[in-house]
Amino acid sequence: MRTPAKTSRSAAALAALAVLVLAGCTAPGGEEEAAATPGVTADTVTIGTHQPLSGPAAAGYSAVSAATSAYFAYVNAGGGVNGRSIEYLVKDDAYEPQQTNEVVTELVEDDEVLAIVNGLGTPTHSVVLDYLADEGVPDLFIASGSRVWNQPALYPNAFGYNAEYTTEGAALAQYALEREPGAKVCVLGQADDYGEGLLEGVEAVLGGNEITEIQTYATSATDLTVQMGVLKAAGCEVNILGTINGFTALAVGTAAQMDWSPQWYVSSSGADYPTLVGHLGEEAAARLLEGMVCVNYLPFGPDSEWTALFRQINEEYNGGAPFTANTVLGMSVGYLFAEALAAAGEDPTRESLIAAVESGSLQGNGIVPLSFSETNHGGYSTVGIMTVEDGVQDYNGTTYRVEVGQVTEVEADPVPLVNGGIPAG
Known part of the structure; x- marks a missing residue:
């Protein structure tokens, strides 16, 4: 299902035409104008997500994005990634697919995010999968164990996270x-x-x-x-x-x-x-x-150094909220995005971000390193x-x-x- 806001393929054609026109334009200084990367400024990177902050799935799962936001606050306090702080826009979809469609469209077209990160739920995320693919928006670390996300030929910008x-x-x-x-x-x-x-x-x-x-x-x-x-x-x-x-x-x-x-x-x-x-x-x-x-497949045991760090972050940046597996999930996803952003280079683009995930260099923080590649867009295939x-x-x-x-x-x-x-x- 695609958003009714516009026909994505037509928009892509118009965008391509605009690029050709602008290619001949020069700035006053004589340098070619370069289109800005959505969501990227000199000192910030803006990404977004859809999460069930209300509705039947809110109990427990609303804690995921709060934990991710807390981790990003910790990173930003430490200087960010490549000198940029991470702004995480969290929109409530109440676990309703139509609402997911609406909020993701807002994030892409109004907020102009660099990427959608950790969109939660199979029925909800399924309705925006094609739209994000058509728009070329990195669709990273989807919070669902469905195998649909791991189809690089159909969805080259989509990557799962959870074990299937x-x-x-x-x-x-x-x-x-x-x-x-x-x-x-x-x-x-x-x-x-x-x-x-x-x-x-x-x-x-x-x-x-x-x-x-x-x-x-x-x-x-x-x-x-x-x-x-x-x-x-x-x-x-x-x-x-x-x-x-x-x-x-x-x-x-x-x-x-x-x-x-x-x-x-x-x-x-x-x-x-x-x-x-x-x-x-x-x-x-x-x-x-x-x-x-x-x-x-994520750190959670009482002796884990990751658990100790996440507990500290939870106290300092998440108001001491209950520390659960969803806290660990949210912060682990935040860490993986920060890892991908660091690998995307000093001046990240949507293309370099996707290339960073496919490079095979990202490890995550699980009980085994992740194994993303050009042909594998799945999350964890090893569990403890x-x-x-x-x-x-x-x-x-x-x-x-x-x-x-x-x-x-x-x-x-x-x-x-x-x-x-x-x-x-």
Whole structure:
């Protein structure tokens, strides 16, 4: 879906004509006029994003952009990147695709941002994907595990960030297969591409006939009694969840009311322990989430130097907001953009920014370096297994790389913290 504001291809043709006309124009000093790069001045770089600051997805996810903004404030206080401060324009789309279309059009055409960074959500970002491609706007580090973003031939300016849903499903299923051999494995997922992608990953490892029961729910649901009742009746011993945090807590809490305690294996989008404590309460969470298994690819453990830095930034520049996995996600995305901006050169353009991401030089700050290239615009394909023990959520030493449904155990290779977490040009 493209914005109704204008026909992008016609605009591109007019822009090309304007370039030809201007090529013969000279400034008073006799030098050729050069068109300014959108969003770039002598001392600032302006980028934008669409985020659910209100609406059904606001709980938890509204913290992402706040954390990114806090990280940029930290970078700006340290002198910025190549002498430029980063201005981050955050617009609320309420997780409504039509509103996403409107705010992204404003960011590109009115605010003239250099790039869109970390637009959140598959249904929302999908409606602006073609528009941003037609306009040539760098569409960086999309906050979704959909595989749609990783199509360089169709979308040369789009880059994913999150591990794909299929990757997480395959990793969770592989861990269940190794640690719970013979257990009845079941799946509960959102009735959309999130749940479908996770299920696809589980099936790639276990095979469809090896899944004991599959249940789904709509994001508008307020009760999971029926779904959990079916899973319990099926004798499920390991429940793999493609749920966001609120529904993870609802599933676990509903099972507890049924006096049922299966093993919980949860995707990264719904396994943030601090957030789940907020939903369940400390006492219930400590009891019900002990032993919970999940996947992640970003720093979060109590001994991580990145976690220590992000906690400091959170206190100084984010008003001491609750520190959760979404805080880490927001700041990690901010770091990656700063890294890309530094690599884009002293005078960044949209073209040099995209080239910097495709160069393969960006590492990010995850448990393994990122592997962007001209042919790979995906995010993390390697994830680590985390468990909750005595109320502490941390990596347990098992790390998987997932490629076309094939899961291979590998060694983690965490990216070290250098230069105070501010990329140098």
